Amino acid sequence: MRTLTVDLGDRSYPIHIGDQLLARADLLTPHLQGRQVCVVTNTTVAPLYLDTVRSAFSGYQCLDVVLPDGEQYKTLAEMNAIFDALLRGRHNRGTTLVALGGGVVGDMTGFAAACYQRGVAFIQIPTTLLAQVDSSVGGKTGVNHPLGKNMIGAFYQPRCVLADIGALATLPAREFSAGIAEIVKYGLICDKPFYHWLRGAMDGLMARDPALLTEAIYRSCANKAKVVAADERESDVRAILNLGHTFGHAIETAQGYGVWLHGEAVATGMVMAADFSARLGWLAPADVDDLRALLARAGLPVAPPSDMGVEQFLDLMAVDKKVLDGQLRLVLLRAIGEAVVTADFPLHELKACLAGAA
């Protein structure tokens, strides 16, 4: 097991990465405030791991909530299932919510913890690769709105994160690949040596080698933690974590939530951001080709749906949270390992990029 601390002053917390962590009461119970716990999971994960996690809380007053599985259920209305269970079970401010599942479960549970009685404790047990390297680090929680993804939420930090490598054994191939997309992102935005390491390690990672996975998750979390610690509320540098996301969210919204996986949309979005960076003269065309090849080795899509046009992209990108006073800002690459947030680009170049990609 390796442990990393996310340094956020009095909101600092540990991330434990390793095998067979789900029932580790010694890692979990020190973070509980009182005698009440509520494990939130979904219909896919519950039959696999819910009993194991509940066993860590024997002796506690333990509830569980099983949400439907899928991004399309990440709504304010579905969150009510969590509030209903907590109130029926008379859970008070001393309760602790435990998110057991992927990014959707983590985001909804974290947001529910932020809101229930104006804030209770929360622990993350991410069971997908994507959630282990992305949504379990950084405190972003929330739900979708029909007009935009993750538009309603809170910055809210967990007390502890357990990333269990063993839980990845049951992960479908498409979801595993989606996690790899975010791992590649960390190399691209701020860690060139890691990007090069990934080019060598990709085949082993795709074979789910435990040692390589542990290393990849640790370095991804360390990179994300470094960026988040510098800018917890995303006023500034943290936005580089959104490389590929402005393009990617447009794809997800256009196709309907859940059709493209988030990581798939981000993979294609990163290729589009890299391509645009090359058009601005910042990357070599060969860098873009290398990225495309690396993502393709991970089984990821590298071009947007053919039915999406330039105008639809621009329209959907205009609701991005990075827009300030009508000005679209994008995360682009000055070089491999060096992302920047910028509004300083010609619109016609962006249109050419979108036209070329679609």
Add this chain to the structure above:
Amino acid sequence: MRTLTVDLGDRSYPIHIGDQLLARADLLTPHLQGRQVCVVTNTTVAPLYLDTVRSAFSGYQCLDVVLPDGEQYKTLAEMNAIFDALLRGRHNRGTTLVALGGGVVGDMTGFAAACYQRGVAFIQIPTTLLAQVDSSVGGKTGVNHPLGKNMIGAFYQPRCVLADIGALATLPAREFSAGIAEIVKYGLICDKPFYHWLRGAMDGLMARDPALLTEAIYRSCANKAKVVAADERESDVRAILNLGHTFGHAIETAQGYGVWLHGEAVATGMVMAADFSARLGWLAPADVDDLRALLARAGLPVAPPSDMGVEQFLDLMAVDKKVLDGQLRLVLLRAIGEAVVTADFPLHELKACLAGAA
């Protein structure tokens, strides 16, 4: 105009109290982040004051949202009207939400501001006496759940509060009295000289004398600000602000939201808390009679609905946010001007108190 600063470090903000403040662009616009503003109000307040407030934002991209009026609409589902308007209007993280109305509008708008894109700026313009002395100070925001009041929300501070005495001219008598209940509360919990001042000033206050109202609002806000500054997230001393609320919430929940006004329920709850304090030997019976008489002069109810029994009270009080690990805690009075939060009382005495009140 008098101005008070709520001291919360980098979340400190001013409360301006005076006449004709609604259109004061000089007080409002310095707190805007960008060029976007969204005024949230309700169907009762909109015809009276919406145009006046909007006139302060000429030159800005200004939306408004008019919610239905009433505690029964203080729900997660109704909050969607705010999110819908913001997203349709393409409001971004630089937008500022302005709450124009009573406590319901303030709580919902503040919570929407806390959640929209994970947090945008927010200004309070309370138009009821209750909101001016209570819900606009302290950063408590949120909505109700069918199983409990204010169970979903956030601690979130406004950038500025404008308490306009002029807006009280249109306030119905029952709502005015409800505000007086909270004003009396500040005297009871932490300011004995203010409590005695209120006994002398009550007739003038009920005649809505502007100078007396300004003084009463200022001292109420100052008392609340002092308590909140000592304990922003209600881990401790802040809970004394809930004098009368545990009993009061039970009445509100039992009767259905909106049947008893919040201030009316708090008035009766304070009498019950004072009566219980007298049963424990902390107050003289004459203190309780004095309080009952003072609240009655303000046109407030001083006994719970006759159809509520001991078991119903205990059942509803068990979901209170101050409950910790199954232990009910109450705000009681050691003396006039000295509230304490305690779980140290015999249950049979509480039952006797509830039986005596109903």
